[in-house]
Amino acid sequence: MTLSLRGSRPRSATFGATAEIAFQQPLHSVDVVLYKLCQPEIHRESVPRPRLGQTRRMVTLRPQTTEDLPLLTGNDNPFDDFGPQAPRDSPSSSDLDAAGGLAVVTDDGQTAGSVSWHWNQWGPNVGSRCPMIGIWLRPEYRGRGMGTAAQLQLVRLLFRHTTTNRVEAHTDLANVAEQRALQAAGFQREGIIRGAQWRDGTHRDGILYGVLRADPRPPA
Numbered sequence: 001m002t003l004s005l006r007g008s009r010p011r012s013a014t015f016g017a018t019a020e021i022a023f024q025q026p027l028h029s030v031d032v033v034l035y036k037l038c039q040p041e042i043h044r045e046s047v048p049r050p051r052l053g054q055t056r057r058m059v060t061l062r063p064q065t066t067e068d069l070p071l072l073t074g075n076d077n078p079f080d081d082f083g084p085q086a087p088r089d090s091p092s093s094s095d096l097d098a099a100g101g102l103a104v105v106t107d108d109g110q111t112a113g114s115v116s117w118h119w120n121q122w123g124p125n126v127g128s129r130c131p132m133i134g135i136w137l138r139p140e141y142r143g144r145g146m147g148t149a150a151q152l153q154l155v156r157l158l159f160r161h162t163t164t165n166r167v168e169a170h171t172d173l174a175n176v177a178e179q180r181a182l183q184a185a186g187f188q189r190e191g192i193i194r195g196a197q198w199r200d201g202t203h204r205d206g207i208l209y210g211v212l213r214a215d216p217r218p219p220a
C-alpha cells in the first residue's frame with residue numbers, strides 16, 4: 001500500500017493537497033509493517049488491513065464554497081442527530097488555527113462531504129491547545145475509503161500549517177466505521193469519555209482518539 005501526498009493546489013484553494021490511496025505495492029511493504037508494529041498491542045487486531053485490489057482513490061480538501069452548502073446537509077444518521085438544525089448560510093472558515101471546515105472533493109470534482117475542526121485546550125497555555133477534527137460524508141460516498149483518506153489529509157494539513165503537537169477525534173462507541181477510519185489514518189485509541197455527548201435524548205459514551213506529530217502514520 002502506498003499513501004502519497006501531492007503538493008497540487010486545487011482551484012480557489014489557499015492551501016491544499018491531494019491524498020492519493022494507491023494500492024500498488026505488495027502488502028509486505030516495510031513501511032506498512034513498521035507502522036503496524038508501532039501500534040499498541042491492544043489495538044493491533046483492529047488496525048485495518050490495506051484493501052488490496054482497490055482502485056486509486058483520491059481525495060482533495062479545499063475551502064468550502066456557497067455551492068457546496070446544499071450538499072453538506074449532515075444530520076442524516078444516528079451519530080449526527082443533535083436535533084433540528086437550520087441550513088447553513090455560509091461556508092466554514094478555512095483558518096486552521098481557529099474553528100473551521102473544508103470540503104472533501106472526489107478525484108472527478110464532486111463534493112463528497114466535509115471535514116471540520118475546533119480547538120481544545122488541555123492546559124492554560126497556548127502550547128496545550130490541539131484541534132479536534134470531525135467528518136461527514138454524503139451517504140453515497142461512504143465505505144469507499146474516503147473517510148480514511150480525508151482525515152489523514154486533514155491531519156497532515158494541521159501538522160504542516162499549525163504548530164500543534166496533537167490532533168484529536170472523538171466518536172460514539174457504536175460508530176465502528178469512524179473508529180476504523182481513524183485507526184487507518186494513524187490515530188490511536190486513548191480512552192472512553194463517559195457520558196460526554198448529549199445526543200438523541202441521552203448522554204452517550206464516546207472514544208477519544210489522538211495522533212501526535214511524532215507518531216507513526218501511514219506512509220506518504
Ligand SMILES: CC(C)(COP(=O)(O)OP(=O)(O)OC[C@H]1O[C@@H](n2cnc3c(N)ncnc32)[C@H](O)[C@@H]1OP(=O)(O)O)[C@@H](O)C(=O)NCCC(=O)NCCS
Binds near residue numbers: 181
Ligand atoms: C464515518 C465515516 C467518516 C467513515 O468514512 P468512510 O469513507 O465511510 O469509511 P472508509 O471507507 O474509509 O472505511 C474505513 C473502515 O471502516 C469500515 N467501515 C466502513 N463503513 C462501515 C460500516 N458501516 N460498519 C462497519 N465498518 C465500516 C471499512 O471497512 C474500513 O475498514 P477497513 O480499512 O478494515 O476495510 C463515514 O462513513 C461518514 O461520514 N459517516 C456518517 C457521519 C459520521 O458518522 N461521522 C463521524 C462522526 S464522529
